Amino acid sequence: MAIHSDRDHAFPTESSTAPYFWGIDIGGTSIKCGLVDDQGHTVAFEQVPTRESEGPEAAVRGLANMVRETEQRCGVTGKVPGIGMGAPGPMDLPRGRLVAPPQLPSWWDFPIVEKIAEATGRQVEFLNDANAAAFGEYWLGSGSEHSSMLLLTLGTGVGGGIIIEDELVNGVNSFGSECGHILVDASPDAQICQWGGGRGQLEAYASATGVVAITRKRLREQTDSSLARFVNRDGETDADELTSKRVYEAAVAGDSLANTIVDETARWLGIAITTLVHTVDPGSVVLGGAMNFGGEECPIGKRFMEQIREEFRQRTFPNVYEGTTISFASLGSDAGYLGAAGYARKAHS
Template structure:
């Protein structure tokens, strides 16, 4: 049954593997979600957008178009949030100079806005998650890669050309696993891909030296280890896995110390790998932070796991729409 009085927002989540349309309200309640595979290898952006339009038209049967207030879009960068453009994200081949905000705002005759996925997730955790109530918050993705969304003085800070928060590029060591195209980077040590690189190196060396590795007894399998494999083994008490986590955790602590010293936030919220494995990482980051961070800045900063978990993507684009209206 149609509710002809209830206003709502649309969240558009554009990902390299999956896309979603979310219908939500101003109280952050999600009424409906439609998810579909992006299939970038088979179709260009125009065809993918057509699938978005089809799903949205179907949603109008239940949610009248005239009650739609605003559209929020979350997408991996590079992009320009001010111009509303998507510029060739690596996970979206063919999405070159796409005026995404203009496309949606003209088609549906409502305001639209876009943010990169790290900023969108930062908004979600700030408005309704672990950072709620703060004025200065950093959100770290710590998933496939390492990126940040910055909330400074009660506003999202995207930088001059949407490159604010690219903390994964910070070099933390002269050598090390490669992330963001840079050996020894924050992303190299603290991401799913980076932990996999660490695991391959550590496990291969131990097996070559005749030391047993319970969770990977064969050296030919070392290259296929994932961060999840390492975390599960560490939770089970495997000492080699614990050593790998310790290395990642120590560099996570160093990266956090830089952010604390430079930005003096109230809260740093960390998602994905950290949120699922806080008990493994926390002792290492706390030790390093005591050594590296300005004590008075550390004293006022809480390090917290993200609260929205696997649902954060559902809320992120919706929060872009809500933020653009309220702020």
């Protein structure tokens, strides 16, 4: 496994290996930019505000200036052949355009690849942000010992990335690997996904938004939970107060309802993972994102993972279970820019 440096302690350029690649991870509030060497070490990192209201053209100018100044400061001018860029929301990868990113309304149908390439003079590789995170974990993180990998990112929504024999599954409609929208519940009263609007999709059960929606529904019936303090006189929960983190904290404190919600989330993920593994058989499944219920560092997170594995074991074939690892991601929020840089590196090789 390659070891990437903590971005707050940049790897010294004199010890790094050329060529270098930029990894850019565009978000609704900030843009993470890492200059990464050929071995995956971060030699420089910048995080700048997106400033959505100023529009994408201003962001492109700012990125181009940052790229030029950083390369000069690091002494790598002329040694950076490509840029990898991950972005959220629906996109048209062949045309290099963001189509309709929910958090970036002024960027809709913006030819971002063309504009960044013109402003920097570099080849630009464009991919979905979850796919970028997947490639980061595949190159440098929890999936680096495998030739194929599936990533699920558990956050506000559920993102996904599928890599088969070193190739990302992007799809004909630039919608490949959108694992959060696979169906896990076909019942007529299945949960509705807040973001996609589809009924019974994984995102409605295993995202932070889905967990809150399910908890809110249960609290109308079960009031002996410590989470009931977030219910007002009208029987509604305060959306700003009830969060998946609150559910996790209540579970740690021994709250019965909170622990039930954690276990049910694991069950839905086990069902989804079974379907996805039976489709592509990657050998490695990695769970990333902020909603990991404490991860391996916490008994609740460990139980969460054990429940996922057990659900998968019950639903798959013995040889498939034995040949598939399911683990937590290891790169945290760095996965996006590292994966974008790695994808640019792959295109250059």
